[in-house]
Amino acid sequence: MLFREDGGSWWVVLIGPVLVLxxxxxxxxxxxxxxxxxxxxxxxxxxxxxxxxxxxxxRRHVSVELTDTHLRQGTKTxxxxxxxxxxxxxxxxxxxxxxxxPALGELSGVPRRRHGIGLRFDxxxxxxxxxxxxxxxxxxLSEAHLAAQIAARQQTGETKRKKRSDRGSGPAPATxxxxxxxxxxxxxxxxxxxxxxxPGKGQSS
Numbered sequence: 001m002l003f004r005e006d007g008g009s010w011w012v013v014l015i016g017p018v019l020v021l022x023x024x025x026x027x028x029x030x031x032x033x034x035x036x037x038x039x040x041x042x043x044x045x046x047x048x049x050x051x052x053x054x055x056x057x058x059r060r061h062v063s064v065e066l067t068d069t070h071l072r073q074g075t076k077t078x079x080x081x082x083x084x085x086x087x088x089x090x091x092x093x094x095x096x097x098x099x100x101x102p103a104l105g106e107l108s109g110v111p112r113r114r115h116g117i118g119l120r121f122d123x124x125x126x127x128x129x130x131x132x133x134x135x136x137x138x139x140x141l142s143e144a145h146l147a148a149q150i151a152a153r154q155q156t157g158e159t160k161r162k163k164r165s166d167r168g169s170g171p172a173p174a175t176x177x178x179x180x181x182x183x184x185x186x187x188x189x190x191x192x193x194x195x196x197x198x199p200g201k202g203q204s205s
Contacts, residue, residue, distance in 0.1 A: 008058030074105030
């Protein structure tokens with residue numbers, strides 16, 4: 001894993017119990033010491049449940065994972081080899097075209113407290129990758145994208161060389177070989193050449 005942001009921390013879920021505990025202590029040691037247990041328990045459950053829903057949604061839709069080969073933004077995963085170019089940070093006063101491009105993932109725009117990075121894909125479409133720590137994310141993404149492109153070119157070259165090698169080492173063409181003739185040739189007189197050297201065999205006794 002080259003880069004990761006979970007999107008939300010489970011520590012947020014502790015807000016409800018901590019608030020309830022604080023109110024219990026306040027009521028127990030001040031006033032008449034009467035604690036409103038039912039109200040506080042219901043309040044704590046509501047706050048804890050709401051916080052848990054927020055954390056689950058954030059970890060699902062606002063999380064980021066970058067590996068050597070893929071980038072996941074929320075629920076969307078893309079291959080690094082599908083990225084044609086990564087745009088540099090816009091340091092000028094005019095907005096770049098990629099800054100109005102849709103964000104990766106299922107959200108309509110770059111999530112809050114995140115910053116976008118312009119991408120152009122092989123089909124020419126623009127999009128924004130995003131992260132909270134955008135500087136580290138940009139560096140890791142650029143290095144991983146370059147490495148993925150080099151690996152893809154090497155694999156393509158090896159595939160082409162293998163195909164050329166397979167074509168060059170194909171089966172040898174078949175050659176016609178005349179069958180051997182065991183029949184002895186006849187001489188000019190029409191007699192069998194095997195009997196030509198034995199003149200006695202040609203005379204009657």
